């Protein structure tokens with residue numbers, strides 16, 4: 001296999017070179033390598049939309065509130081807005097969205113001192129207590145204010161229309177804010193908030209982080225919406241459906257799976273947890289296979305369904321000499337039972353890998369401890385990043401493996417693609433897939449057992465040996481994950497007629513951590529500029545580490561290698577669609593690093 | 604009448620009170636043709652008698668409109684229904700609910716009870732057939748638990764009729 005060639009060559013040459021390669025491998029985990037996903041915090045929400053607002057303001061020479069009205073109308077889709085502008089023209093674009101600009105024709109009235117009749121309250125009011133909207137309609141401030149408050153309370157902040165009959169104009173947000181805050185500042189704040197949040201709520205490129213309790217952040221994705229992201233609060237999720245990250249399952253598959261797990265949990269519990277007393281010795285007997293003839297350790301066979309003692313002779317549908325009628329269940333019932341066993345087969349593996357992942361996550365601390373023990377031993381090679389890299393590789397591939405079971409459950413079942421392939425082709429594809437899945441599985445288990453070795457008690461020689469093994473298996477596991485994704489994308493999902501099953505592509509680096517948006521000077525001035533939350537505490541340390549790393553890598557000896565290996569990274573590690581911009585990546589600060597990783601890199 | 608129970612019991616705001624008093628005063632001087640306000644001391648609920656315009660399917664027929672005003676009238680639309688029996692009309696349900704956009708989405712604070720009345724009369728007058736909306740039974744069944752027409756998501760019947 002390719003990946004082994006790469007490694008064996010590394011083994012022959014002396015450490016120096018392969019070390020650099022590994023170091024860069026380390027960086028894969030510890031720095032955010034892109035800018036295609038960003039976290040929008042409460043503080044950067046305004047900054048996030050300023051760019052779009054300014055583009056529209058420049059393009060159409062309009063004021064900010066008109067740009068906002070246009071963008072809200074077009075759901076913050078600038079391309080769509082520009083297309084409408086090019087196709088139908090400025091006039092149409094404006095009137096459709098409710099942006100109306102009338103030349104200040106009635107300035108005369110505001111100069112006159114005679115009272116003005118407000119058509120809403122039917123009162124005469126002094127000219128200094130009326131307001132004329134851009135559309136030219138003029139009413140008294142009391143009426144405007146009440147109108148605004150009713151609309152804001154009704155959740156219609158984003159499109160507060162003029163009060164005149166059949167006038168489609170959207171009210172000037174500055175006027176709304178000014179008038180409402182005179183009467184009720186908290187409602188004015190809410191209005192402001194609604195406008196700001198429209199950027200999240202109405203924008204298909206932006207979604208709220210689904211964390212509970214909510215961290216207050218939203219995530220913006222510039223590229224493909226089928227991706228998985230991690231918020232700065234640590235929550236990882238599928239951007240497309242906002243549920244937990246579930247690739248290589250598609251969103252509809254995952255949705256079905258979650259429901260299925262809820263629905264079946266009762267029957268699965270019954271099947272797995274329920275035991276029956278032996279008709280002879282009364283010990284509880286557990287059923288462990290598909291067949292309904294069970295035997296007790298005392299040797300007594302009995303019918304699982306009715307609990308009655310029987311002989312041993314049986315077929316799938318009958319036990320010799322026994323006729324409780326339950327065993328000869330109707331085809332339908334048997335079918336349901338087969339389905340349940342099929343589900344349990346996939347569920348148990350899915351769950352098994354999840355449980356392993358949980359256990360392995362707990363390994364982190366003990367591995368870290370072992371690393372510090374060997375580090376104190378003054379061996380020649382003091383770099384142990386391969387341990388941590390191996391561990392991350394294990395986490396990553398466990399997840400892939402785990403989610404590949406619900407994927408297979410639907411891919412090769414009748415529920416979704418019953419009509420999409422013949423039985424023969426289904427069987428063939430299933431075998432192809434299971435071969436890869438099993439290969440991945442065995443490599444993952446091997447990697448897991450390697451990482452559990454008591455290497456803190458090893459000799460230098462043995463550690464070098466272990467190191468090569470861990471690296472070998474890390475690379476092969478990565479390659480196998482990629483291969484499995486390619487199989488899923490090209491051979492399984494690709495040929496389907498109804499291509500609604502998109503999956504987030506394989507990302508060797510793991511789930512992408514969204515980077516924080518800078519807060520603009522002008523907008524941050526009146527906001528609290530720093531919000532220290534739990535997740536942000538690592539900021540000062542992480543940034544120092546990062547600077548250090550940046551200087552390290554700028555040394556001429558290693559930088560060439562670094563660049564080379566990271567571009568190779570791009571090639572082997574992500575499937576399909578994703579061709580990420582690199583370059584800026586290494587300079588970004590990773591706020592999500594667990595502190596122990598930061599500690600590690602600070603050495 | 605079922606629909607009244609959903610009407611908010613909140614008292615009228617100052618703006619609503621003033622405005623309704625002005626509308627009532629104006630009505631007494633200059634009522635819309637074909638309508639008669641039945642005098643009560645309840646400012647928040649008006650009952651108005653409609654006479655079908657001559658030369659239409661409803662010539663001389665008498666119906667009653669009930670108009671309930673919300674706290675924030677006129678920023679919020681009033682609730683307008685026909686008291687039974689409601690006229691047979693392709694936009695009027697047998698429970699008295701009226702499918703007319705100005706009563707819901709297209710309401711504007713600049714409209715008045717008079718302007719609503721005029722719209723309803725013109726809706727009646729333009730009808731060419733005395734029949735219920737096609738979805739009458741289903742709709743009325745859905746409204747049974749005292750739902751207000753203002754809670755309905757209306758998609759407005761073609762207003763040509």
Ligand SMILES: [Zn+2]
Pocket residue numbers: 133135136137162163164167168169
């Ligand atoms: Zn207007």
Ligand SMILES: [Zn+2]
Pocket residue numbers: 118119120121122123139140141142143144
């Ligand atoms: Zn007024």
Ligand SMILES: [Zn+2]
Pocket residue numbers: 209210211215216217231232233234235
């Ligand atoms: Zn979050």
Ligand SMILES: [Zn+2]
Pocket residue numbers: 238239240241242243246250251254
């Ligand atoms: Zn999803």
Ligand SMILES: [Zn+2]
Pocket residue numbers: 278279280281282283296297298299300
């Ligand atoms: Zn026994």
Ligand SMILES: [Zn+2]
Pocket residue numbers: 291292293314315
């Ligand atoms: Zn058997």
Ligand SMILES: [Zn+2]
Pocket residue numbers: 303304305306307308322323324325326327
């Ligand atoms: Zn039996």
